[in-house]
Amino acid sequence: MTNITLVEAVNQALAYEMAHDENVVVFGEDIARNGGVFRTTVGLVEKFGPRRVLDTPLAESMIGGIAIGMSAQGLKPVAEFQFMGFIYPAIDHILNQASRMRNRTRGRLSCPIVFRAPYGGGIHAPEHHSESTESIFAHIPGLRVVIPSSPARAYGLLLAAIRNPDPVVFLEPKRIYRWVKQEVLDDGNALPLDKCFVLREGSHITLITWGAMIKETLEAAEELSKKGIHAEIIDVATLKPIDYDTILQSVEKTGRCVIIHEAARHCGVGAEIAATIAEQGIFFLRAPIKRVTGYDTVMPYYKMEKCYLPSTHKITTTAQQLMEYA
Amino acid sequence: MPTHESPSIRLKTIAGFSIQYLQFMDHHGNLTQAIPNDITPETLLKLYRAMTLTRLFDTKAINLQRTGQMGTYPSCHGQEAIGAAIGLMMRKEDVFYPYYRDHATFLLRGTPMSDILTYWGGDERGSAFESQPDNQDFPICVPIADQCLHAAGGAFAFQYRNQKRVAVTTIGEGGTSQGDFYEAINLAGAWQLPVVFVVNNNQWAISTPIHAQTACKAIAQKAIAAGFEGIQVDGNDVIAMIHSMKYALDKAREGKGPTLIEAITYRICDHTTADDAKRYIPPKEFDAAFAFEPLKRLRAYLEKELGWDDTQEQAMLKELNDELQAIVKQFLERPKAAITDMFDYLYETLPEQFISQREELTAWNNIND
DSSP states (O other), X not given: OOEEOHHHHHHHHHHHHHHHOTTEEEEETTOSSXXXXXXTTTTHHHXXXXXXXXXXXXXXXXXXXXXXXXXXXXXXXXXXXXXXXXXXXXXXXXXXXXTTHHHHTTTSSOXXXXXXXXXXXXXXXXXXXXXXXXXXHHTSTTOEEEOOOSHHHXXXXXXXXXXXXXXXXXXXXXXXXXXOOEEOOOSOOOOOSSOOEEEEOOSSEEEEEOGGGHHHHHHHHHHHHHTTOOEEEEEOOEEEXXXXXXXXXXXXXXXXXXXXXXXXXTTOHHHHHHHHHHHHHGGGOSSOOEEEEEOSSOOOOGGGHHHHXXXXXXXXXXXXXXHTOO | OXXXXXXXXXXXXXXXXXXXXXXXXXXXXXXXXXXXXXXXXXXXXXXXXXXXXXXXXXXXXXXXXXXXXXXXXXXXXXXXXXHHHHHHHSOTTSEEEOOSOOHHXXXXXXXXXXXXXXXXXXXXXXXTOTTOTTOOOOOOOOSTTHHHHHHHHHHHHHHHTTOOOOEEEEEETGGGGSHHHHHHHHHHHHTTOSEEEEEXXXXXXXXXXXXXXXXXXXXXXXXXXXXXXXXXXXXXXXXXXXXXXXXXXXXXXXXXXXXXXXXXXXXXXXXXXXXXXXXXXXXXXXXXXXXXOHHHXXXXXXXXXXXXXXXXXXXXXXXXXXXXXXXXXXXXXXXXXXXXXXXXXXXXXXXXXXXXXXXXXXXXXXXXX
């Protein structure tokens, strides 16, 4: 067992599943010879050949559309979009077709597809390369939206996504692609979808987040613990459907929560979580629900992206403010 | 690039192309050339029967809509030869990726026509083909041109598994302006996929005429840009249609790549029952189109060549009307679907997070009943 990064964990999961299921095909732009712009698919074409690891022509709607035809024939397509900012031409296929095929044919045809894309800011990327628009997908009935936040969860959740009989939008937090290395056993064990992960237990306040914001949230919890505030951290992981049982249990225990995401605030997934806590857990609360999020403005180009992204300090300060309520 | 102003500039031609047009039978049902040997009288009679039933089916469907028994419906009046040829020539194991004017194809592929009425009657079970659980054909595709990419994906699966199967997709001429159409033909060419694109060029995309849609001389030439063959066919000549379908299907099955068939026809009906073509089609042009519609000329041919007569015609019409009545009865008498169906087919297993909404739906609808 070796320590690997999140990028390597994605690669390891793809390789494992390709080796064990010949219906799995991986395709996208520059993913074969080049191994993907982030190197998530490096070595796959050498191992599995150009029939299963395909460089497509440069057309994103096509990448989404052919996945539907392939999956309805029993293949398990894993379609890569080079950046989330380029997935939008394929939304027609994801929303109008993949997410509804089972429903509209009353179970006759289905679309077990994984739509992969790196998302989020913080890597000094060109314009249109840094958005976090997961809530667009989380709004679509029939889809699953999954975001890993560590190498181990990237491995386990990607395996689960490929084996899932319905379409999954799998968004990879590129800011933490190489942040930490972790021991990940290449044993083919999937992690459960539709479940939150409690990353740190605490009794004073619940910090709810996902993806790359795990980094600042963990740092904030460290800071808070120095001040005697014990934060519980929930990694939402599957953003649709959301495991509210875990979230509500935690809020019942702590009575306080901060929801942290780098996506813009309005109609962000945080709003949905806050609404459900208010509907089902309002009497658990000792303080208002707070959100620390990106702003309702365009994700700035990289010179200002740090000012846009929620900081550790902002999370810590917000949590401390909530502790002031009795 | 004009060179007459700078005669010193020399250009050399590196590629050229031409588009071929196929017709066997003119507007009056006279042969313009000898028909291929494999086209038998039985084949033509089968097509005539299917095309006539399609015409009757469309007329009935429009009546069902007008009398409030069915929702918006797109008729394929005047375009029956295209759908019939596709349906007859495809093999069972091939997969069809339709758009929404393909009733004749469904009919000849054995899809229960009551399902098509169920679909346009606002009920998802119309795409379930419950009596044919192994049917892999795609449901009717309303978002324009999506189906072209689904066909390319299906064709990839056949190629990947070395299956001798072909994906066939249909689209209107207006649909060929969509990016998805270009992306699909481009991929089909690049990957030499076993797929046939059939363009129903009925001259109108709702109210937009072909000349406002494209500067191309022929839609078929779009295939040239994708690196494969495009042919233009008289889409109201069912003999030309089946011949070109056979050619394209055989070619794809042999691993020789995709073909685009542009079928020239005319939409002698409204776009759908929600449309009024009188608002934009000049009446003279519309009326003139009836002169070259496909059923009339096939009947003329059958009368001349096979001695088809009025007694046979009346006997066939009686049979078809009985068949149609049974189809409509099946549609109208279908029991209502369970309201919980809207949740029960959303995912393979409904995530527990949505079970309470399923219960909420049931509870509120019981109260309202």
